Amino acid sequence: MARVHNFSPGPATIPTEVLQQAADELLDWRGTGMSVMEMSHRSADYEPVVAEAEADLRALLAVPSNYRVLFMQGGALAENAIVPLNMLRGRGVADYVDTGIWSVKSMTEARRYGTVNAIASSRGDAYVRVPKQDEWRPTPGAAYVHICGNETIGGIEYQWTPDVVAAYGNDDTPLVSDVSSHILSRPVDVSRYGLLYGGAQKNVSMAGLTFVIVRDDLIGHAHPLCPSAFDYKVLADNGSMFNTPPTYAIYLAGLVFKWLLARPAAIGRPELSPMAAMESLNVEKAQLLYAALDASAFYTTRIVPEDRSRMNVTFRLQDDDALTMPFVQAAAEAGLKGLKGHRAVGGIRASIYNAMPREGVVALVDFMREFERTHG
Amino acid sequence: MARVHNFSPGPATIPTEVLQQAADELLDWRGTGMSVMEMSHRSADYEPVVAEAEADLRALLAVPSNYRVLFMQGGALAENAIVPLNMLRGRGVADYVDTGIWSVKSMTEARRYGTVNAIASSRGDAYVRVPKQDEWRPTPGAAYVHICGNETIGGIEYQWTPDVVAAYGNDDTPLVSDVSSHILSRPVDVSRYGLLYGGAQKNVSMAGLTFVIVRDDLIGHAHPLCPSAFDYKVLADNGSMFNTPPTYAIYLAGLVFKWLLARPAAIGRPELSPMAAMESLNVEKAQLLYAALDASAFYTTRIVPEDRSRMNVTFRLQDDDALTMPFVQAAAEAGLKGLKGHRAVGGIRASIYNAMPREGVVALVDFMREFERTHG
Numbered sequence: 001m002a003r004v005h006n007f008s009p010g011p012a013t014i015p016t017e018v019l020q021q022a023a024d025e026l027l028d029w030r031g032t033g034m035s036v037m038e039m040s041h042r043s044a045d046y047e048p049v050v051a052e053a054e055a056d057l058r059a060l061l062a063v064p065s066n067y068r069v070l071f072m073q074g075g076a077l078a079e080n081a082i083v084p085l086n087m088l089r090g091r092g093v094a095d096y097v098d099t100g101i102w103s104v105k106s107m108t109e110a111r112r113y114g115t116v117n118a119i120a121s122s123r124g125d126a127y128v129r130v131p132k133q134d135e136w137r138p139t140p141g142a143a144y145v146h147i148c149g150n151e152t153i154g155g156i157e158y159q160w161t162p163d164v165v166a167a168y169g170n171d172d173t174p175l176v177s178d179v180s181s182h183i184l185s186r187p188v189d190v191s192r193y194g195l196l197y198g199g200a201q202k203n204v205s206m207a208g209l210t211f212v213i214v215r216d217d218l219i220g221h222a223h224p225l226c227p228s229a230f231d232y233k234v235l236a237d238n239g240s241m242f243n244t245p246p247t248y249a250i251y252l253a254g255l256v257f258k259w260l261l262a263r264p265a266a267i268g269r270p271e272l273s274p275m276a277a278m279e280s281l282n283v284e285k286a287q288l289l290y291a292a293l294d295a296s297a298f299y300t301t302r303i304v305p306e307d308r309s310r311m312n313v314t315f316r317l318q319d320d321d322a323l324t325m326p327f328v329q330a331a332a333e334a335g336l337k338g339l340k341g342h343r344a345v346g347g348i349r350a351s352i353y354n355a356m357p358r359e360g361v362v363a364l365v366d367f368m369r370e371f372e373r374t375h376g
Numbered sequence: 377m378a379r380v381h382n383f384s385p386g387p388a389t390i391p392t393e394v395l396q397q398a399a400d401e402l403l404d405w406r407g408t409g410m411s412v413m414e415m416s417h418r419s420a421d422y423e424p425v426v427a428e429a430e431a432d433l434r435a436l437l438a439v440p441s442n443y444r445v446l447f448m449q450g451g452a453l454a455e456n457a458i459v460p461l462n463m464l465r466g467r468g469v470a471d472y473v474d475t476g477i478w479s480v481k482s483m484t485e486a487r488r489y490g491t492v493n494a495i496a497s498s499r500g501d502a503y504v505r506v507p508k509q510d511e512w513r514p515t516p517g518a519a520y521v522h523i524c525g526n527e528t529i530g531g532i533e534y535q536w537t538p539d540v541v542a543a544y545g546n547d548d549t550p551l552v553s554d555v556s557s558h559i560l561s562r563p564v565d566v567s568r569y570g571l572l573y574g575g576a577q578k579n580v581s582m583a584g585l586t587f588v589i590v591r592d593d594l595i596g597h598a599h600p601l602c603p604s605a606f607d608y609k610v611l612a613d614n615g616s617m618f619n620t621p622p623t624y625a626i627y628l629a630g631l632v633f634k635w636l637l638a639r640p641a642a643i644g645r646p647e648l649s650p651m652a653a654m655e656s657l658n659v660e661k662a663q664l665l666y667a668a669l670d671a672s673a674f675y676t677t678r679i680v681p682e683d684r685s686r687m688n689v690t691f692r693l694q695d696d697d698a699l700t701m702p703f704v705q706a707a708a709e710a711g712l713k714g715l716k717g718h719r720a721v722g723g724i725r726a727s728i729y730n731a732m733p734r735e736g737v738v739a740l741v742d743f744m745r746e747f748e749r750t751h752g
Contacts (some may be wrong), residue, residue: 072605108604243453246583
């Protein structure tokens with residue numbers, strides 16, 4: 001079968017060029033006579049793989065030199081516990097902004113280690129929007145304030161960066177964001193955050209790799225019961241090699257980073273930074289899809305326009321119960337896979353990460369029009 | 377370059393047939409139009425991947441039905457903390473047998489959560505042997521007793537299974553073994569253990585996957601501060617899908633399991649079980665190498681014969697300081713890679729896991745003879 005357009009929320013589509021390179025060198029990487037999968041993580045052969053991956057990620061996001069990049073395991077759900085284990089620093093209270101199911105999961109894990117204050121929530125609005133900063137009720141002295149930069153399930157995204165100095169009246173409560181599902185899709189000013197983290201399986205690599213970008217003064221304060229393998233200081237001191245890292249997932253991330261670095265030239269916009277190029281492509285893809293939703297009474301999205309996610313577009317069909325599964329099935333038969341919404345919310349979700357080409361979105365919009373014509 | 381013989385301790389050599397299949401289907405798995413890496417872990421496409429992997433692992437090891445197979449992340453070093461977090465069950469004391477560097481790492485992590493009693497140790501003998509069971513000084517009521525079935529760094533291996541009922545006078549202290557580096561290399565009677573665990577990157581798959589085989593009555597007693605993603609009950613209740621599992625590493629493990637299931641027929645011994653076939657091959661490989669060591673005064677191994685590892689063969693050269701690096705380098709030039717001993721112990725280590733063919737060991741023995749002739 002030809003490669004389909006894969007709208008899965010994660011694990012998710014990976015650039016075909018990246019997969020082709022991985023396949024080509026799977027049995028013999030750069031003449032070493034072995035697969036990257038088979039290399040000792042401490043070997044001279046593997047060392048450039050992880051070094052280049054970190055350097056390229058730093059270049060893509062302009063990570064300041066006082067931030068450490070850590071490669072970990074366990075995904076965002078494990079990190080939801082690892083963040084408070086490292087970041088509570090004995091203070092006992094952390095603030096969370098509640099924007100949906102992933103925020104709730106993060107709070108649930110954090111409550112095990114201290115007091116969690118939900119300082120703002122759009123739950124009362126069925127999570128169709130991101131609370132504005134003037135709705136926050138900050139806890140003075142909170143160890144950190146946690147947001148979910150993009151809610152993968154609900155389909156809302158921060159289009160702005162919270163100003164925690166203004167919110168707390170000082171710079172003592174760092175901003176933490178779960179950026180699993182929108183990292184590398186747009187420019188980010190890392191210096192506005194104390195910590196960014198996420199699972200790799202959406203915009204970075206295969207599943208099994210977690211990335212953490214953390215300001216170095218926040219490292220070294222882990223809870224006494226934090227396992228060494230999840231203590232940021234242990235990881236940082238050992239260059240993410242305290243335990244064997246997920247070596248092949250890091251290699252694949254490195255291929256994706258090089259693909260991103262090459263995007264501006266590939267799209268004929270060499271004057272753009274890679275993140276500006278990706279943002280322009282992602283805005284265009286999202287607008288195509290949201291315009292189709294807004295132009296139709298057959299499809300509806302509940303998300304308020306200013307908070308709509310560029311990565312995960314959620315919508316419903318006119319006769320939701322009767323038509324959702326036929327839509328998903330007919331789409332799959334047309335080579336448009338993974339469109340079923342999360343079981344907790346239903347409906348349709350089209351995840352259009354970096355690796356989803358514009359043609360994929362055009363094909364989806366065409367399919368939607370045809371489905372409306374025949375079922376509307 | 378042709379594929380080399382890779383003696384790395386982990387990540388380690390993977391069967392060439394497995395890598396070839398992975399490369400062939402990397403862009404399109406079974407006509408789905410996508411890579412296994414890209415599939416949602418909850419999709420109908422991926423479901424058989426994890427289901428077959430678990431079923432095949434159960435078949436290979438004859439795992440009893442009252443044991444759960446869990447696929448996790450973090451490797452053995454993370455599991456060194458996750459085991460006491462789940463297995464101390466409020467008792468406060470666990471027993472450990474100390475056979476080398478990996479035992480010490482396990483004890484170091486466990487001490488964070490309770491009292492660790494080293495009930496036997498071969499440290500005084502420079503870890504050249506496994507303490508016999510009559511040397512154990514068991515702690516009555518210990519939550520569990522932990523062994524490292526094969527010490528990857530030192531090169532010693534249990535050739536027997538401890539009888540914990542005899543040692544403790546009851547069946548209330550289950551046996552836990554870190555089997556990272558010898559799982560699937562020989563038959564194992566799972567029912568003699570409460571829990572077996574390990575990182576996959578030696579005999580099972582690529583790095584980034586941890587396997588746990590645990591008796592079901594031992595599940596459900598996690599420490600209140602255990603992250604959900606590492607709570608055996610949460611994992612078991614969700615079929616290892618509480619968080620996104622390392623989907624591609626599980627797929628690769630599944631290919632390795634099918635390769636193992638086919639071994640008896642492939643070697644013309646269809647009457648053998650896969651584990652009996654692997655044991656016979658692994659005994660033969662290890663004997664070839666140890667016979668070469670024993671026949672030479674130029675090479676020496678300190679490990680007592682009855683405790684020698686079949687998986688990790690450690691030895692030294694006559695003029696250790698001067699000749700170790702030239703040996704490692706000349707071997708690599710001859711296509712025999714990854715032979716440098718662990719930095720903590722020096723010398724040479726040849727890891728000859730399941731995927732190392734007999735020809736690789738023969739080539740190493742031939743190289744050793746030639747090196748001795750020219751440097752002895």
